[in-house]
Amino acid sequence: MTSQSTREKVARSMKRRRASEARFRIYGMMSVMFGMLCLVVLFGDIFSKGLSAFRQTILTADIVIDGDYLDINARSDVSDLMNANYEGLLKEHFKNEMQPEGRSERRDLYSLISVGASWQLQKEVLADPNLIGKSITIDLIVDDDVDQWFKRDRSKPGASSRFSEAQLRWLQTWIDEDRLATRFNSQFFVNGDSREPELAGIRGAMTGTLLTLLVTFFLSFPVGVAAAIYLEEFAPKNRLTEIVEININNLAAVPSITFGLLGLAIFINMFGVARSTPLVGGLVLTLMTLPTIIISGRAAIKAVPPSIREAALGLGASKMQTVFHHVLPLAMPGMLTGTIIGMAQALGETAPLLMIGMIAFVVDVPGFINDPSTVLPVQIFLWSDSPERAFTERTSGAIIVLLGFLIIMNTAAVLLRRRLERRW
Amino acid sequence: MAIIENHKTVGIPLCKEPKLSARDVSVFYGEKQAIFNVDLDIGANEVIALIGPSGCGKSTFLRCLNRMNDTIDICRVTGSILLDDNNIYDARVDVVPLRAQVGMVFQKPNPFPKSIYDNVAYGPRIHGLATSRVDLDEIVEKSLQRAGLWGEVKDRLHSPGTGLSGGQQQRLCIARTIAVDPEVILMDEPCSALDPIATAKIEELIDELRENYTIAIVTHSMQQAARVSQRTAYFHLGQVIEVNTTDKVFTTPQHQLTEAYITGRFG
Numbered sequence A: 001m002t003s004q005s006t007r008e009k010v011a012r013s014m015k016r017r018r019a020s021e022a023r024f025r026i027y028g029m030m031s032v033m034f035g036m037l038c039l040v041v042l043f044g045d046i047f048s049k050g051l052s053a054f055r056q057t058i059l060t061a062d063i064v065i066d067g068d069y070l071d072i073n074a075r076s077d078v079s080d081l082m083n084a085n086y087e088g089l090l091k092e093h094f095k096n097e098m099q100p101e102g103r104s105e106r107r108d109l110y111s112l113i114s115v116g117a118s119w120q121l122q123k124e125v126l127a128d129p130n131l132i133g134k135s136i137t138i139d140l141i142v143d144d145d146v147d148q149w150f151k152r153d154r155s156k157p158g159a160s161s162r163f164s165e166a167q168l169r170w171l172q173t174w175i176d177e178d179r180l181a182t183r184f185n186s187q188f189f190v191n192g193d194s195r196e197p198e199l200a201g202i203r204g205a206m207t208g209t210l211l212t213l214l215v216t217f218f219l220s221f222p223v224g225v226a227a228a229i230y231l232e233e234f235a236p237k238n239r240l241t242e243i244v245e246i247n248i249n250n251l252a253a254v255p256s257i258t259f260g261l262l263g264l265a266i267f268i269n270m271f272g273v274a275r276s277t278p279l280v281g282g283l284v285l286t287l288m289t290l291p292t293i294i295i296s297g298r299a300a301i302k303a304v305p306p307s308i309r310e311a312a313l314g315l316g317a318s319k320m321q322t323v324f325h326h327v328l329p330l331a332m333p334g335m336l337t338g339t340i341i342g343m344a345q346a347l348g349e350t351a352p353l354l355m356i357g358m359i360a361f362v363v364d365v366p367g368f369i370n371d372p373s374t375v376l377p378v379q380i381f382l383w384s385d386s387p388e389r390a391f392t393e394r395t396s397g398a399i400i401v402l403l404g405f406l407i408i409m410n411t412a413a414v415l416l417r418r419r420l421e422r423r424w
Numbered sequence B: 001m002a003i004i005e006n007h008k009t010v011g012i013p014l015c016k017e018p019k020l021s022a023r024d025v026s027v028f029y030g031e032k033q034a035i036f037n038v039d040l041d042i043g044a045n046e047v048i049a050l051i052g053p054s055g056c057g058k059s060t061f062l063r064c065l066n067r068m069n070d071t072i073d074i075c076r077v078t079g080s081i082l083l084d085d086n087n088i089y090d091a092r093v094d095v096v097p098l099r100a101q102v103g104m105v106f107q108k109p110n111p112f113p114k115s116i117y118d119n120v121a122y123g124p125r126i127h128g129l130a131t132s133r134v135d136l137d138e139i140v141e142k143s144l145q146r147a148g149l150w151g152e153v154k155d156r157l158h159s160p161g162t163g164l165s166g167g168q169q170q171r172l173c174i175a176r177t178i179a180v181d182p183e184v185i186l187m188d189e190p191c192s193a194l195d196p197i198a199t200a201k202i203e204e205l206i207d208e209l210r211e212n213y214t215i216a217i218v219t220h221s222m223q224q225a226a227r228v229s230q231r232t233a234y235f236h237l238g239q240v241i242e243v244n245t246t247d248k249v250f251t252t253p254q255h256q257l258t259e260a261y262i263t264g265r266f267g
């Protein structure tokens, strides 16, 4: 075989190799594009539905706080101020303003305003009893149907079929008078759950999530780190530790709902921990997060170069000193990264929490880890099941908030990992 | 090549005033034997060089001398090693003070990812050698001076030790070892990762350190062994073939294996 023909063969095979490389690159690009497309569709859908949840329609009204009608004055005590009939006052006001004819028209009129409006009035009066007898300008929350109609449907044909002729007339009057407007929906962030969509907020779920994650963190981080250190540095390498190791890896792959069942059986039925609380939620999520923290913790410890250990031992540091003075500080960023990722998983977890009763309808914002509460993903699950369109919007709004937290946590993990890499 | 049956080390493996004396030392990694019945003395204030082809057990033997082999699970040592007449493999011996007494410098410079000051101060701190900050400062300065590094780093004691050049890092590791005031310093190919200029500096340093310390140095380079050591031990497949004054080993080796090695026929 001459070297001439060898060159030719190589040249021919080069063509084939280049073609297969190009093909492979195209496949890769297509996969990436498909992934990106899915992401864009998902985000587009959620944001198009959910962003409007952060805006709320209000109706500006001048209302006379009639002390005689409410039977209160500036010197009344708080319970009287609280229990006064603000709802009646509002109804009187709008009856006089819009002049509905007959009972059914009156009912139609009142239904345009949220039941929360009377609480707004109550709050104003409680804050400043001197307002009694005066006229105030106040932005009242409207009913969710009006909210949806005003925010998004007005211009669409057929969108007004939910309202009666009289209602449409009144709404048009308000629009003509420039009294309907949207503003930032602070209710969404300061209220707990509610049956009235326009009053429902995520504060309760967020607080529940925070408390649950706190319990999870304070249980799983110390236990996970201690287990990782023991297994990696102190445990003898024998059959028993091998079995422990395999089982920890298995635990990480167990479907999360199983942990919910376990939590139900052990924490609630055996130890009598109150159900539906951040405490029991945190306990269950700890079971789930521990393997992640232990596995990543061990990886972080393994990544500390053996030369550092040798240096410390060679100087006469004891095993403990070597671990706590040198290995642990170097492994800590890695351990924290693993912990944050574990906590992010716990943040998005729904199934095991359903098993331990965190699906209950809870209006009050929990104050402590043994108050009944729910968490963000479960709240999303609950709202997604409600027929009102305003709840659909709030479902997406809550998803946006949840995604925001996840992105923040994962970014923190990535930044920590970068710092870890820069170390060597 | 196989190990030599009933081999008796040729030359002068023992000395009159030994600092360390190994007797009948064998080392096993699991089933595999890495060191075979070694008898060897290391005299006070001498530099002994351990040479031989790679994998012949030089590091393994060196690590027996401060029980660093204890950190390897599968490693087992038999025989005895006396440090000033006390067997360091006695069950009652605690390795922590032993390692303070017999310090070690490793092949690859391995400063802690901490400041230069903290690197040197770490040993004295854990052993409680300094009673005050001033004391500690003094120990750090003296150790860096002895390691010939003080002039180069005195203005940046609080910058990271890992930011120094390779040669400086190795001298920092030597300073760190000196700081706990050992009697013996073990060096495992301390210059193999360094350039010739840094190597020359370390060799000079070893010569100065001999005044105060007993030094055992593993080296790959026969020139280095010739430059820094008084006695040389030639290892071959886990056996000590020959120990003699360095001059003799390199000019008139007694054993044919030693001769084969130093004339470059293998290694």
Ligand SMILES: Nc1ncnc2c1ncn2[C@@H]1O[C@H](COP(=O)(O)OP(=O)(O)O)[C@@H](O)[C@H]1O
Binding pocket: B029, B034, B053, B054, B055, B056, B057, B058, B059, B060, B061, B072
């Ligand atoms: N940690 C270990 N586990 C198992 N075998 C080892 C270990 N360290 C060294 N050995 C073996 O012991 C023998 C001697 O190694 P070593 O002392 O490192 O040689 P040298 O330093 O002379 O190059 C080699 O055969 C090596 O494979």
Ligand SMILES: [Mg+2]
Binding pocket: B058, B059, B060, B188
């Ligand atoms: Mg070696």
